Amino acid sequence: MNDFATTTTADRPRGRYDAGVLKYREMGYWQPDYTPKDTDLICVFRITPQEGVDAIEAAAAVAGESSTATWTVVWTDRLTACDSYRAKAYQVDEVPNTGAGTATPQQYFAYVAYDLILFEAGSIANLTASIIGNVFSFKPLRACRLEDMRIPVAYVKTFPGPPTGIVVERERLNNYGRALLGATMKPKLGLSGRNYGRVVYEALKGGLDFTKDDENINSQAFMHWRDRFLYCTEAVNRAVASSGEVKGHYLNITAGTMEDMYERAEFAKQLGAPIVMIDLVIGYTAIQSISRWCRNNDMILHMHRAGHGTYTRQKNHGVSFRVIAKWLRLAGVDHLHAGTAVGKLEGDPMTVQGYYNVCRDAVTQQDLARGLFFEQDWADLAKVMPVASGGIHAGQMHQLLSLFGDDVILQFGGGTIGHPAGIQAGATANRVALEAMTKARNEGRDIDHEGPEILAAAARWCTPLKQALETWKDVSFNYTSTDTPDFVATATASA
């Protein structure tokens, strides 16, 4: 199947390696007849060529700049089996609803295949340095977005993946058959350790499974990290004793250096914490290091995707979150914020469901309407628990359950702490809403249509739920999403 053994640069006619500048498509980076191998990594880029730049040349340039090419011909290529190192653009499709007659310049989906030899085993840093290292700044492109990536099973198997995974996390929590509930502690800034632990205790005692530090809670003047850890641990243990349930607080161990992060992780372990948390902004290598530590110390790892909106949100440029989610499943996180669809943060429902599939599937099917360009076999890698967090409340329980099912953590921060009767009441309202809706769904009721009735029926015996439904009945965030899937109906995307 590898053809580089038989085709060498020495066979090529003279001209290809003469000094000077060649078009990328003439350097071997455009191969329309190429059939990707099972061991190839495949990317689909959404590219917007500059005025006057041919789409195929632009696609070939993407392949070239994300693999071996430089701007001019180099004779040293001839020392190598360079055909195998060259990425190959093999398909270019026009993106529907762009170009002439629309408000958007013409865009194209460019499919590029990369040989497995390009990538270091088990290194997201190496993978991303290759694929997104240079090409997004390349002048002949006005904009470029990595839409999706098919990772070959051979490469998937070089990553250990999530340290815990959905199945084992549920076994550790002794919690089956319903979504998990969480809340981010508010206000984000200014609470002392003692005051902060109070919020944790109230929320967990009221019925939540988890509480959470926010992404920017590290070790500031108002609350040193050790204080936070000690008071949160007291709060968690009190709530466990009152309910007989396993509970936890995501202790954010994000810090300025890896040494500080390990120190915080060790203290969390010493206190018996079941879970620690990191922010996406620490970088892929730091994520993989902490993941390894978690695997060695039986710790669940929560990932807050802080900062992703800077490069995932705009349709024409950046990296789609579905790709980030794939990288993070390989890198090894147990929880990943993946959107709410109905809350305050960006997310078209079908697109968000696509992210959930990437986190939870054994094999993710091609599903263009959900933005999934390729079938992805996860090779039995553990599954990531998606987290829905941001601007959601108990009154949306039927929508959340219908969109995301049971393997999800629903996080109601304001929707718990902002309850008029207090934090415990807020937590109880969410827990009763969840259990009532789950029970009704299992009984065969049509929760999409009967959801509000089911909630109202539970509110008749649960005053906290009644108050929650009254308080937030008119809250919704109905804005147009900036990131929705576009697809060619007949696309033959996967290999």
Add this chain to the structure above:
Amino acid sequence: MRLTQGAFSFLPDLTDEEIRLQVDYGLERGWAWAIEYTDDPHPRNTYWEMWGTPMFDLRDGAGVLHALNECRKACGRGYIRLCAFDSTRGVESIRMAFIVNRPDEEPGFGLDRQEGEGRNMRYRLHGYAADRSPEERYRADP
């Protein structure tokens, strides 16, 4: 206290008809129901006693309810839970679990603290059920 393990502990106790609907939901998905009971529901007490083995070949919800009522007759003073096992590759674990029987008085848990170096604290959760004498814990139900 009210032990709130399981999927539906924040709701009023399920009636047998309601339990049957949940059992049917699991059976429709090909899961096998199991009945487990204990007097000590410490959150880390993973292995409750099994009332027989999981009912892999029982596809009729009425049969599960019948077995549950047999268990209630023998162990009605304790906790009983229903667990649904899913043998799908990549899951191979429990998919649903909920409590279907509770003691009239739930003993609950105590939290002991042992202060350590610095401000470190060791926590020990203990179930009051386990404090009772073996004669009381293990005597046959009336």
